[in-house]
Amino acid sequence: MSINHEQIEQAVRLILEAIGEDPNREGLLDTPKRVAKMYAEVFAGLNEDPKQHLQTVFSEEHEELVLVKDIPFYSMCEHHLVPFFGVAHVAYIPRGGKVTGLSKLARTVEAVARRPQLQERITATVADAIVEALDPHGVMVVVEAEHMCMTMRGVKKPGAKTVTTAVRGVLETDAEARAEILALIKS
Numbered sequence: 100m101s102i103n104h105e106q107i108e109q110a111v112r113l114i115l116e117a118i119g120e121d122p123n124r125e126g127l128l129d130t131p132k133r134v135a136k137m138y139a140e141v142f143a144g145l146n147e148d149p150k151q152h153l154q155t156v157f158s159e160e161h162e163e164l165v166l167v168k169d170i171p172f173y174s175m176c177e178h179h180l181v182p183f184f185g186v187a188h189v190a191y192i193p194r195g196g197k198v199t200g201l202s203k204l205a206r207t208v209e210a211v212a213r214r215p216q217l218q219e220r221i222t223a224t225v226a227d228a229i230v231e232a233l234d235p236h237g238v239m240v241v242v243e244a245e246h247m248c249m250t251m252r253g254v255k256k257p258g259a260k261t262v263t264t265a266v267r268g269v270l271e272t273d274a275e276a277r278a279e280i281l282a283l284i285k286s
């Protein structure tokens with residue numbers, strides 16, 4: 100389903116009224132429209148299947164590690180609808196001469212992040228999309244993020260970082276390979 104701009108505009112007007120603002124004052128007149136446009140952008144991933152980006156594959160006999168690290172992302176915490184953002188590191192070991200375009204790994208992160216989300220779900224969904232699309236020997240996804248719901252409100256702990264990992268395939272039982280990936284991420 101595509102995003103309903105009109106409904107978002109009505110809702111934003113109601114929120115402005117509910118906080119005691121005047122939605123008709125000059126500075127706020129276009130705000131509902133702007134917010135609808137913004138939500139269409141930040142929630143665009145709802146209309147995408149993350150696996151669709153991984154269909155671009157090349158035949159290359161490389162059955163060793165591929166790591167794209169420091170992929171910046173922005174998402175919206177599904178509990179408070181405020182941003183959380185950081186970087187994702189995506190590693191996989193191709194199988195059967197099937198490698199995907201490097202940018203497609205970043206596009207997959209983007210498609211998964213642009214929804215109301217939990218950091219754990221972003222991490223697992225990216226890993227599972229790669230498993231399903233590429234059938235690799237193994238996958239490891241590491242996500243580091245700062246949650247605005249923990250900084251600008253609530254517990255108010257700016258700088259606190261959350262790190263989540265999702266590991267699939269041979270990497271689940273290969274501690275040495277996981278350590279190598281983590282070392283490459285830090286390097």
Ligand SMILES: Nc1nc2c(ncn2[C@@H]2O[C@H](COP(=O)(O)OP(=O)(O)OP(=O)(O)O)[C@@H](O)[C@H]2O)c(=O)[nH]1
Pocket residue numbers: 176177178216217218219246248249252253254
């Ligand atoms: N596991 C997980 N928790 C998250 C994520 N984003 C936000 N949260 C947490 O979701 C929880 C929601 O807690 P609630 O008690 O329902 O809501 P709240 O009263 O606003 O909680 P506080 O943030 O502690 O003020 C908070 O602990 C948030 O830190 C996420 O990506 N993963």
Ligand SMILES: [Zn+2]
Pocket residue numbers: 176177178179180181246248249
């Ligand atoms: Zn939150």
